[in-house]
Amino acid sequence: MRSAFAAIFLLLSTLTAPALAGEFIVLCYHDVQTLVDDPDGMSVSRDNLVAQFSWLRENGYHPVSIDDLLAAQAGEKPLPPKAVLLTFDDGYASFYSLVFPLLKAFDFPAVVAPVGRWVDAEAGSLVAYGDTLVPRERFMTWEQLREVAASGLVEVASHSFDLHYGIQANPQGNEQPAMIARYYDAATGSYETDAAYESRLRADFERNSALFEQHLGMRPRVMVWPYGAYNRTAQALAREQGMDIALTLETGANRPSENLGAVRRILLLNDPSLRDFVWHLHNPLWERQAPVRVVHADLDYIYDPDPAQQEINLGLLLDRVQQLGVNTVYLQAFADPDGDGVADALYFPNRHLPMRADLFNRVAWQLKTRIGVEVYAWMPVLAFTLGEESDLVQVWKSDGTTAPDPDQYRRLSPFSPHALRWVGEIYEDLAKHAVFDGLLFHDDALLSDFEDAHPAALAAYRAAGLPEDIGTLHADPSLKRRWTRLKIQTLDDFTLHLAEVVRHWRPALKTARNLFALPVLERSSEAWFAQSLPRFLENYDYTALMAMPYMEEAGNPEAWLEELVRRVAETPDALSRVVFELQSVDWRRDNAPIPAARLAAQMRLMARLGARHYGYYPDDFIKGHPDIEKLMPVMSLRSHPYVP
Incomplete structure (x- = not known):
């Protein structure tokens, strides 16, 4: 079971639209199982993976390698149309037993990103995987990694030596990704310094690169950020070790001309069926802009x-x-x-x-x-x-x-x-x-x-x-x-x-x-x-x-709001970028609460006029104002068609 902090970095993405000319998309897989038994939703069944690979091949997609990206970046050879990079995080043993044979059968290149400590652990031992201990045999061996790397189909990337976990990041005990968090020492009540933070990351990257060189005869040139978490200091330290390419979990398509140190990827969750895979492929998340609802x-x-x-x-x-x-x-x-x-x-x-x-x-x-x-x-x-x-x-x-x-x-x-x-x-x-x-x-x-x-x-x-x-x-x-x-x-x-x-x-x-x-x-x-x-x-x-008519002493708040929305709409595309913030109290009248029913009616009025994004200030969660029951029908996005 993954620790709770992982959710925010993993449950972020969906598939992207077919890549335009010169673009490429990156698919992020994790474990592959014959029969999926994974409460975290990070696994894909072998049958669904075969169906997805087949669909990509039959519909004109071209899996590409890291060498292809570098050649396109250098202007030596353009990417093929519908270019897609296949990546598999964590270095599960299933990559060797189930995925590698498929890559050879389809002649698809891919990237696998093992965690150094998990690979280097002794046979029969347990390794810390999130907040649980799992058998070391769940992950590939150095021998298996050498074999897949020698095939010419697989790029072995660094997933850090031992930064795929959480560290205490505040006095309250929250664990956050070790790659980006400053360690909080409860005994001293102090945080890790800049120098200590950089030293910790540099030592990890150096150790993993040395292990790659020792066991694989090469140093990694790709970093895959654990949980997708990174910053520019981490990027610079990775480049010091020759890892100019780094893969994130930010969502979207990519161009080789862009910074390959922050390649966007699309996380595959919950063993998507072929139908879901194709639907998301043609309905990318960022083209389905969800309305913003703000508290x-x-x-x-x-x-x-x-x-x-x-x-x-x-x-x-x-x-x-x-x-x-x-x-x-x-x-x-x-x-x-x-x-x-x-x-x-x-x-x-x-x-x-x-x-x-x-x-x-x-x-x-x-x-x-x-x-x-x-x-x-x-x-x-x-x-x-x-x-x-x-x-x-x-x-x-x-x-x-x-x-x-x-x-x-x-x-x-x-x-x-x-x-x-x-x-x-x-x-x-x-x-x-x-x-x-x-x-x-x-x-x-x-x-x-x-x-x-x-x-x-x-x-x-x-x-x-x-x-x-x-x-x-x-x-x-x-x-x-x-x-x-x-x-x-x-x-x-x-x-x-x-x-x-x-x-x-x-x-x-x-x-x-x-x-x-x-x-x-x-x-x-x-x-x-x-x-x-x-x-x-x-x-x-x-x-x-x-959008605060009482603060502006508007005689007719609804008419004032109507005029405000219309004025915003005069600027092309402004309604897609403006969040209308209503007021839930009247500061000019001793903070008198605005009735929740009226606040909800104002939201409905603005939505009828074309406002897409709105919220209110302040929210008094101590006294329970505004009334949730009256606001939920106009604020909640749970059943909104833009939310998958």
């Missing part, structure tokens, strides 16, 4: 000084998300107990702010592995209690003086190199210490039409050929448009830099950013926020549009 949750609601009560609170959130049947959670990663939108502390270890509790990784992991949702880390962009007043965004006043705006978030200036470094390091610390799918950039990434008068901002205006005087910029419509575009670009670049910092550790990261409604409803108001829907659509996977 936006505060970690401040979960936090409690009493660890036992904190776990009870976490259970309430998990139960609620499970019942609602949504697929996405925007999860607060910063502490804001006073509710002013500024991060006073953080819920993960970091270099710059107090850690209120080491909680984000725990909650995100439980949501991902127990409930199966995608988790976006909701983070401020500029609103941190860092620096002095001179580091903050400066608003220009009519008397020519400047100061931070007391009516706005306390924000670091996005023009300040200090801010870029400080915030970048905070985001890097988040990425190192937690597993999550995306970032939600908070609504603090804005600049008013009298901001920013920070000295670094004025220098940037001068470098762009603009006056440094805010009054002059504001008074001239032409200059104001140029100035607004520069500020929009600066905020975009700031967030894109943060995303790139995180992608070093979370390469498959998705992004979303909060957008105020007014720049959508009134294009001229872009200057009041330095935000633009077209630019958001260009730069982020999703735009989390604040």
